Amino acid sequence: MTLDKRIRDAIEARIRSGEWRPGYRIPFEHELVAEFGCARATVSKALSALVAAGLIERRRKAGSFVAHPQVHAALLDIPDLARLEGYRWERTACATAAPEEMVEVQSGPLLRVEGIHHADGAPLALERRLIDVSTVPEAATADFETEAPGSWLLGHVPWSDARHRIRAIAADRAQATALGMPIGVACLQLERWTWRAGALVTYVRQVFPGDRYDLTAEFGSRR
């Protein structure tokens, strides 16, 4: 374990135990330097990491203070469907999208791909995906018959930004039929918009039966 990590852990432990409560002014950097017998840069590095973790705030001239907890952000884990036991992708449609769909996501010409993710022999998620072919021209020549568009895109599009929206919906007739459930079943709907350099790459909506899928998010001693 490195020295800056040890310093970081020591301070974090005192915060998490409640010994140093929110608002408490932790020792000055020069005091921590004395306590740990190291250079100020090393203490500073540890404190910077604590700031990044949201545990403390630093104010010039005033010192560093234990932050007030904010449970309003957590790291959401979105599992890769393709890694599930008994995974299979079934494509049900692949066509050029209608003009109104371009309006819907405000993009250029689109490819629409629809299909079902199966896990353990049962349908797990219904997917409707739009791919902007002006951003990803190679997508026009793919058929997404055996490979789900999600994993195909991961291999063909470099780094991007994404926004997710999660909500609960009742399955409509088409969704219920595709997933083999009664109409109106509570489902988790995950929508994702992906951009690259400001241009839309893809939009996807996945619908999961509520009793077969959940999401988890961690906050705190993450990583």
Added chain:
Amino acid sequence: MTLDKRIRDAIEARIRSGEWRPGYRIPFEHELVAEFGCARATVSKALSALVAAGLIERRRKAGSFVAHPQVHAALLDIPDLARLEGYRWERTACATAAPEEMVEVQSGPLLRVEGIHHADGAPLALERRLIDVSTVPEAATADFETEAPGSWLLGHVPWSDARHRIRAIAADRAQATALGMPIGVACLQLERWTWRAGALVTYVRQVFPGDRYDLTAEFGSRR
């Protein structure tokens, strides 16, 4: 803008534009030192930030490489209900919990608080909360009549860890009645377990009508 941030942004731009694709070996630190005319420590700080952001990987002797995108983690934003327009908390129950509830969450003696979060005059969420009074003794003397237990706890319990679970459920009779909806309506259920120094602080289950609530998560140029 600081120098290390400028270096970081310059590299990030080349990655996001696709100029440097996943797997590409970015220039060695000494080359970046030459390019930006700075000390190696400054380049190293910029690269460390890019590692933390998941954009690159560094390997001794080999160099630093553009990471392969992983959309499997995103920062989930959990809004503070009390800040919504026309917010009101209505407590419906407050009592010592039954022994079987202690088993359910594996904790010490519990206080159970139930109530409804209203926003804009309409019920937004049904809450069932368990508080471990051995971890938070002061909770035994609070009545949670006017203040929701969530915000009360934020002010009385220092830093903690939390895990969230999100799923879609159909409203049962009691939930439907409390929220003024038909039975079976699709709802988003958010569960949260909170610990402090390894001990459970609180468990809460919030049920939102699917058409009145959603969650968003960001991935990429966050912060």
Added chain:
DNA sequence: AAATATTTGTACGTATGTATA
């Protein structure tokens, strides 16, 4: 298999800038 060279990782001490109590 072993030695070597290269690159990242950590830490130091110093210097200077900046916000502020």
Added chain:
DNA sequence: TTATACATACGTACAAATATT
């Protein structure tokens, strides 16, 4: 105004890991 404490950056040193010879 001034002293203080954090913020950024520099240059050096050595350690650790690992391709390459």
